[in-house]
Amino acid sequence: MSDPLRRIDALVEEDTLPSPQVRQQLRLAAGLTQAEVADAIGVKRLAVARWEAGATQPHRGNRRAYAHLLRKLAVKHPDAAIEAASDGR
Structure with a gap:
């Protein structure tokens, strides 16, 4: 399986x-700010910024909520995941 497909498959795993x-x-494809994502999950904007930078990972409860949000966004915006994966970003 190609790397972009593996990354997309990872989106369907629960956490x-x-x-x-x-x-x-x-997030950008959905037109959401980091603050909006943070509010939805119940964390501070800085947490989302760190998750997106790869500096930290969400804890279990937040991880499940974040993964759920990302799965929903991937369904609505499948090209965003494919483009980011294929660009090597």
């Missing part, structure tokens, strides 16, 4: 997260 770059691309 598996795609790469930080794909996370950001999905």
Whole structure:
């Protein structure tokens, strides 16, 4: 399986997260700010910024909520995940 497809498959795992770059691309494709994502999950904006930078990973409860959001965004914006993965971002 090609690398972009593996990353997309990871989106359907319950708490598996795609790469930080794909996370950001999905958020941007949906027109969401980091603050909006943070509010939806119940964390501070800085946490989302760190997750998207790959500096930290969300803790279990937040990870499940974040993964759920990203899966929903990937369904609505499948090209965002593919583009980010194929660009090597």
